[in-house]
Amino acid sequence: MYELNICHLYPDLLNLYGDRGNIISITKRCQWRDIEVNLTSISIGDTFRYEDHDIIFMGGGQDYEQAILQDDLMNDKRQGIIEAIESGKVFLAICGGYQLLGKYYRTNTGKEIECIGALNLWTHAGETRLIGNLVFQTDFLKTQNHNGYIVGFENHAGKTYLGEGVKPLGRVIRGFGNNGEDGFEGAVYKNTFCTYSHGSLLPKNPTFADHLIMLALLNKYPDFQGLAPLDDELENLARNSLIKRFTE
Amino acid sequence: MKKFFIKLRICVSIIVTKFMVYLLRLMGRGGTSLPGKIALKICPELFTVLSDRFRIIMITGTNGKTTTSRIVAGMLDKAGIKYVSNKSGANLSSGIATTIVSALSLFGKPLVRTALLETDEAAFRTVAPMLKPELVIVTNFFRDQLDRYGELYTTLNNVREGINGSPDTKLILNADDSLCASLGIGVPNQVIYFGLGDNVYPEEFIKANTDAAFCINCKSRYNYLSSSFGHLGHFQCPSCGYERPEAQIECTQILEYDNISSTIEIKTPSGKITVKLALPGLYNIYNALAGAVIGHVLELDENDLAHVLEGFECGFGRMESLDAEGRNLRLILVKNPTGFNQVLRYLLTQNDDCLMAFIINDKLADGTDISWLWDVDFEILSFMMNKVRKFFVSGIRAEDMAVRLKYAGIPTDRIFIEHDGEKLINKMIESSNEKEALYVLPTYTAMLDIRETLKERFNLREFWE
Ligand SMILES: [Zn+2]
Numbered sequence: 001m002y003e004l005n006i007c008h009l010y011p012d013l014l015n016l017y018g019d020r021g022n023i024i025s026i027t028k029r030c031q032w033r034d035i036e037v038n039l040t041s042i043s044i045g046d047t048f049r050y051e052d053h054d055i056i057f058m059g060g061g062q063d064y065e066q067a068i069l070q071d072d073l074m075n076d077k078r079q080g081i082i083e084a085i086e087s088g089k090v091f092l093a094i095c096g097g098y099q100l101l102g103k104y105y106r107t108n109t110g111k112e113i114e115c116i117g118a119l120n121l122w123t124h125a126g127e128t129r130l131i132g133n134l135v136f137q138t139d140f141l142k143t144q145n146h147n148g149y150i151v152g153f154e155n156h157a158g159k160t161y162l163g164e165g166v167k168p169l170g171r172v173i174r175g176f177g178n179n180g181e182d183g184f185e186g187a188v189y190k191n192t193f194c195t196y197s198h199g200s201l202l203p204k205n206p207t208f209a210d211h212l213i214m215l216a217l218l219n220k221y222p223d224f225q226g227l228a229p230l231d232d233e234l235e236n237l238a239r240n241s242l243i244k245r246f247t248e
Numbered sequence: 249m250k251k252f253f254i255k256l257r258i259c260v261s262i263i264v265t266k267f268m269v270y271l272l273r274l275m276g277r278g279g280t281s282l283p284g285k286i287a288l289k290i291c292p293e294l295f296t297v298l299s300d301r302f303r304i305i306m307i308t309g310t311n312g313k314t315t316t317s318r319i320v321a322g323m324l325d326k327a328g329i330k331y332v333s334n335k336s337g338a339n340l341s342s343g344i345a346t347t348i349v350s351a352l353s354l355f356g357k358p359l360v361r362t363a364l365l366e367t368d369e370a371a372f373r374t375v376a377p378m379l380k381p382e383l384v385i386v387t388n389f390f391r392d393q394l395d396r397y398g399e400l401y402t403t404l405n406n407v408r409e410g411i412n413g414s415p416d417t418k419l420i421l422n423a424d425d426s427l428c429a430s431l432g433i434g435v436p437n438q439v440i441y442f443g444l445g446d447n448v449y450p451e452e453f454i455k456a457n458t459d460a461a462f463c464i465n466c467k468s469r470y471n472y473l474s475s476s477f478g479h480l481g482h483f484q485c486p487s488c489g490y491e492r493p494e495a496q497i498e499c500t501q502i503l504e505y506d507n508i509s510s511t512i513e514i515k516t517p518s519g520k521i522t523v524k525l526a527l528p529g530l531y532n533i534y535n536a537l538a539g540a541v542i543g544h545v546l547e548l549d550e551n552d553l554a555h556v557l558e559g560f561e562c563g564f565g566r567m568e569s570l571d572a573e574g575r576n577l578r579l580i581l582v583k584n585p586t587g588f589n590q591v592l593r594y595l596l597t598q599n600d601d602c603l604m605a606f607i608i609n610d611k612l613a614d615g616t617d618i619s620w621l622w623d624v625d626f627e628i629l630s631f632m633m634n635k636v637r638k639f640f641v642s643g644i645r646a647e648d649m650a651v652r653l654k655y656a657g658i659p660t661d662r663i664f665i666e667h668d669g670e671k672l673i674n675k676m677i678e679s680s681n682e683k684e685a686l687y688v689l690p691t692y693t694a695m696l697d698i699r700e701t702l703k704e705r706f707n708l709r710e711f712w713e
Contacts, residue, residue, distance in 0.1 A: 012461055016391075018622030024655050044469075062399045068467045132616070153617045199619020203651050234654050234663070238647035 002224070003036040004216055007053035009077070010061070011041045013069050014097055017155065018199035019059030022092065025202035025209045026055060033228050035213070044072045050084035054216040060095030060156075060198055073100065073116065082118045090216040091192040094201065098187070098194035099123045099158050119189050120163035126180075131155045133246050134175035134197050136185040141207050149173065150205045151242045152197025160196075162187055169195055174246045191215050204242070206235045254293055261287040261294060262356060265349040280338035284345030295341075295378035298348055301358045304379050305542070306365045308372045308407055309387030309428065311587050312535040313339065315527070316387055317366040319539030322556040324362065327546040331362035339368045341375050373406040377413025383545065384411070385420040385538050389427040390478055391459050391620070392584040400427075400459055411435060420541045422534060423495040424480040430464050432493065440545070442537040443495040445515075446482050447474045448502055449530060459586075465490050477530055478586045497541045499533055506597065514540055521550045523557045528567070528594050531587070536560075570706050572673070574682040577706075579698070582606075582689045583614070585623035591689065592628055598635075600685045603676050605640035607669070607690035607698060608649045614691040618645050626656035633658075638679060640664050642672045643694045669701040 008023055023039065030037045042048050050056070061069075081101070085091055093101050102121040105113045115123075134154040142148030150170060159179035162168060168178070169186025177185030177196065186195035193212070195201065202209040210227055217224045268283035288294055307317045317333060324331050332351040334343050344365050351360050367375060376384065386407060391400050404427050411419065415436045422428040423443035432439035460479045462469055468487040475481030484491040497516050504511040504524075511524045512533055525536050536557050543553040568579040582588045595604075610618050629636070639662055641649040646665050653663050666672045676686050690698050 015623075017617065018619035021619065021622030021652075021655075024622065028655050062401060064399075064401050064467075065462070068462050153619055155617060199617070200622050200648065200651070203622070203655055204648070231660075234647065234650045234660060237665070238651045241647050 001034065001036060002217055002221060003038070004030055004054045004213070004220070005038045005040065005052060007040050007042055007048075007056045009048070009056060009058040009081075009097070010043050010069050010073075011059075012043050013065040014059040014061040016060045016062065016095070016198065017153070019057075019094060021200040022059070022094070022202040022209075023057060025200075025206070026057075026213060029206065029209050029230065030213060032230055035217070042077075044069060048077045048080045050080045050087065050089060053084070053089065054220055055090045055092070055212060056081075056084055058091075058093045058097030058100070060097055066096055066100070070113075074114065078116050081116055085118045085190060085192045088191050088219060090212050090219065092212060093192065093194045095154075095156055095196055095198045098196065099156075099160065101192070101194060102160065103163075105158060119187060119192065119194070120166050121160055121187055121194075122163070123158040123160045126157050126159045129155060129157045130159075130176035130180055130196075132175055133242070134177065134185065135173040135243055135246050136170035136175070136177060136197075137173055138170040138208075140188075141211060146207055149239075149243050149247075150195075150197060150201070150208060151239055151246070152195070152201045152204070153199060154196040155198065156196050160187075165189065169193060191219070204235060204239050206230070206232045206239075254291070254297065257291040258294065258297060258356060261290040262349050262352055263354060264290065265346060266354065269346065269350060280334070280346055281340065281342040282346075284338075284347070284349065285342035287345045287349055288341060294345055294349075295375060298352075299378060299380045301356075301361075302348065302351070302363045302379075303361055304363050304365060304381040305383045305385070306367045306372065306376060306379070306381040307385045307387065307538075308367045308369050308410075309385070309422075310369070310390040310392045310403070310584065312387040312531055312538070313366045315532060315535040316385060316538045317364060319535060319557070319560055320364055320385070320542045322560055323539060323543040323546055323548060323553075324364065326543070326548055326552050326556050329362050329546070330360040331364050332360055333364035334366055339366045340371045344371070344375060344379075369403045370406050372410040374410070376410035376417070380414060381417050383418050383420060383542065384414070385542070386422065386428050386431060387534065387538060388422050388425045388478075388480065389459070390584055390586040391623075392615070404430075407431065411437065418545070420538060420545075422480070422538070423493050424476060424482065424534075425460075426464060426470065426479065426483045426490070426492070427460050429493055430490075433490075440497065440541050441493050441495040442497040442534070442541050443492065443499070444476050444480075444533065444537075445495075445498050445500045448499055449474075449476045463488060463490055477590065480534075497537055497544060499537055502533070512536075516540065516544050516550070516553070518544075519550055521554045523554045525557060526560065528597070529590050531590050570702065572686060572702075572706055573677050575677060575680055575684060575686050576600075577676075577686040577688060577702075579688050579690070579695070579702070581692065581695050583692055585620050588624040588689075592625065595687060596628060596632060598685070601635050601637070601683060602685040602687055603638045603640070603680050604636055604687045605642060605672060605676060605689065606649045606653075607643040607672075607688065607694035608641070608645040609643045609691050609694040609697075610645050611693045613693050618648055621649065621652045624652075626652060626658075629653075630657045636662075637684075638662055638664060640666055640672055640676060642666050642669065643691065669698050673698075673701055673705065 168184035265283040265287040334347040423441035463485040466488040470483040473482040501513040
């Protein structure tokens with residue numbers, strides 16, 4: 001029987017906008033296929049050993065809460081997170097978590113807050129918040145039966161820019177995406193996926209959830225053959241109704 | 249000359265507003281915000297100019313504004329004070345303007361002297377300093393509609409700014425909410441705190457998903473001596489010493505607590521009273537306490553205070569009950585995770601078999617981002633699967649809600665999508681028997697829609713009456 005260890009980083013601080021939905025989605029979709037899931041919460045003061053985890057998840061928080069974890073993240077967790085990403089662990093970072101993986105965050109007053117620096121990207125505070133429904137198209141999910149669209153909701157003040165070596169997750173069809181300027185959304189590096197699409201991202205985009213599960217199983221079980229399909233009728237109804245509403 | 253023009257504009261805005269309210273009611277509409285919006289366009293100084301003509305009580309905070317406001321209304325009635333209030337939850341500046349203008353004669357003379365105003369937190373920032381309220385109740389702060397306000401701390405700061413502009417206002421604050429209680433620290437205002445006494449409702453403090461686990465001053469993790477729900481409780485910061493302030497009005501005992509009511513003991517500066525609240529849920533105890541503070545400020549005696557609290561019934565949509573072809577249909581507004589969790593917890597205490605419907609919209613007044621549904625513990629519905637045969641989902645985001653239920657462990661063959669409100673009610677009645685209760689849980693705009701449907705079929709009263 002297959003088994004996956006999922007790590008939720010700072011669940012008590014980075015838990016805005018229903019981020020928990022992503023964990024619920026991965027967990028349920030594993031359990032429905034008889035893949036055992038062990039969920040670990042790692043927060044301030046806890047030791048983070050990247051070898052222990054197969055999928056690592058980091059959500060978004062409010063400025064106030066992100067300030068609380070700054071020291072712990074930069075002093076205790078930083079190296080482990082960099083190694084996790086470099087070693088090809090499956091990593092999903094959303095909104096604030098996305099920004100924290102980059103090199104720095106420049107505030108409105110021009111102050112640069114150093115971030116983990118695991119990925120070659122950076123964020124500048126914008127004048128207004130970029131808020132609304134978000135639809136973007138990815139290449140890696142595109143198949144004959146799937147247009148590669150992901151639908152979600154974004155709410156961020158920061159504008160993120162990608163440097164060399166990091167690819168965008170997709171092209172914006174509707175919404176702002178990384179910065180509202182270049183038409184790209186999110187970032188991919190090895191098995192690390194970043195996006196501004198928060199909350200119920202994975203429940204409504206089950207192929208993306210399955211993609212992450214599959215990568216994690218391939219990492220751990222080289223002979224892994226592929227995921228059994230599930231009945232995604234409700235998920236697809238939700239996803240398609242929103243894509244239709246926001247793109248037509 | 250300038251003064252003359254302001255006077256003229258006020259007159260014009262009063263006449264226009266009154267005429268529009270009249271016209272809208274004639275057409276069978278509520279007419280709660282549009283007239284005020286136009287009044288403020290004509291006369292932006294409206295609030296400042298009218299502030300000294302009224303004694304103003306404002307109620308703001310995330311949850312419980314409407315219920316608290318209705319309890320306060322009961323206190324005013326008891327004290328024989330005539331007032332106007334924005335009953336229907338039109339709590340932005342436009343709705344407030346409509347309410348205030350409707351309390352003026354055509355010549356700008358106030359017909360009543362007191363205005364009871366439920367006020368949106370963001371609107372409070374600008375409206376409070378202009379209206380100079382005598383009393384302000386802040387109920388609590390929870391995450392709510394973040395897409396509209398940005399962040400919880402932005403919401404808190406909005407209220408803080410509103411208070412900073414109103415130094416003469418008497419503040420009535422929730423002592424158990426570390427965010428709310430902080431509004432009373434270091435301000436010149438007179439402050440009265442209300443709250444639950446230590447260990448009155450002992451519950452294990454849940455670590456994850458609380459809105460304010462860390463000290464607002466120094467960012468250390470709070471210790472909790474006891475906890476009621478969400479982040480409410482007897483908090484204490486181990487580093488800077490910020491702790492739950494002493495409450496002047498306090499619930500000192502919960503004697504009985506069941507699915508429809510609770511009997512509690514309240515300590516006031518003038519003595520103790522025991523009251524039976526005809527309201528379910530812990531959150532309503534807080535609302536009652538806030539209302540009791542106003543009763544105390546109005547110098548009502550203990551008997552009167554208890555009388556008002558006991559006589560209070562549910563307000564617009566907060567929990568309405570009606571007869572739908574022999575079935576008991578209950579309508580309960582849901583708008584954010586904390587409130588929703590309290591409602592689900594309340595449903596758990598119900599003994600009757602039932603059918604449930606969740607109507608989720610994503611219009612501006614509901615919050616356009618519905619990812620908060622993932623912060624609601626629908627997983628607890630699995631404890632009542634033997635009582636609930638069918639789950640209906642409706643509204644603009646019916647499918648999202650269906651997915652949420654599926655991932656909460658509800659079998660998909662018990663989940664039914666029905667977008668149309670009328671058909672939804674029909675299906676619920678057709679597929680139930682008279683012994684089963686029908687629970688309908690809509691978000692704000694969905695509530696307005698489903699009320700229209702229910703109004704036509706059953707005798708549901710207009711909410712602005
Ligand atoms: Zn402190």
